[in-house]
Amino acid sequence: MTAPVITMKQLLDGVEKYKANVRPWTQTLNRVDWFLLISGELYPLKYTYALAADCPPSTYSTNQMKAVLKKLPVEFVSIKGQKDAQSSFFDEVEAALKDSAKRQKRLKEASQKPAMRLTYQAEFIRNADVVAEVLVRAKGKCECCGESAPFLRSKDGSPYLEVHHKVFLSNGGEDSVENAEALCPNCHREKHFG
Ligand SMILES: [Zn+2]
Ligand SMILES: [Zn+2]
Known part of the structure; x- marks a missing residue:
């Protein structure tokens, strides 16, 4: 399935609608990983495209939308959420627990100065x-x-x-x-x- 071609003007209309909180569909996406960088601001790729092309945000995949959007002067930005970073760390702990022999060896060799990573956290605004x-x-x-x-x-x-x-x-x-x-x-x- 090919996503419909949109012009930059249509995309900017989508941005305006997004900023004005226009959401003409009932469904929401589980994850928002990809954003569009437009004039120094980030907008969720799927929502912005959906508002510009007038279709629900799950009609096309991110890749189908990117194929259309890459012809426009926008940049794609992927953001790794804290949840993903955390759950892959729990997977590593689980693997380490099952691997006692190599774990001891790794502990002896490991750097004791922790590396750092930046993550973002999207959260609900609670009442x-x-x-x-x-x-x-x-x-x-x-x-x-x-x-x-x-x-x-x-x-x-x-x-x-x-x-x-x-x-x-x-x-x-x-x-x-x-x-x-x-x-x-x-x-x-x-x-x-x-
Ligand atoms: Zn709770
Ligand atoms: Zn209790």
Whole structure:
């Protein structure tokens, strides 16, 4: 399938629509890895193309869209999210656990000065009122195990609990009081990593 050819003017119209929060479709993409660099600003490739070509963002693959867009004066930028970086690190830990003999050898030879990498993190903008309301509802007790908060915050003596979304926001869960619960750090970790 070939994506429809668009002009630079159409693409810039797409950019304007994107900036004006125009989203004429109901679906959203799971991941946004590729961006367009246009006049020093980054725009999500699929959304911008979709708004310019007037089609839902999942109609064409990134490569099909890039084949069209590379004829225009734009640059493609791929960004590695923190989640990807983290999950590939967990894979490495798992492999290292299974490989005791070589691990000892590698440890002896490894540099003890860690290298660095830059990552970005896209995050949902949460409603502070939801967090406040759920903390008031919990009255200082974990809404999962029922135990008191493990400590009080030194700055104001309020019980330390973490407000978690039962259906994760990343799975389309609502940022609402009904979908949120106040948890102790142990229960919260278990919900994410258990
Ligand atoms: Zn708990
Ligand atoms: Zn959580």
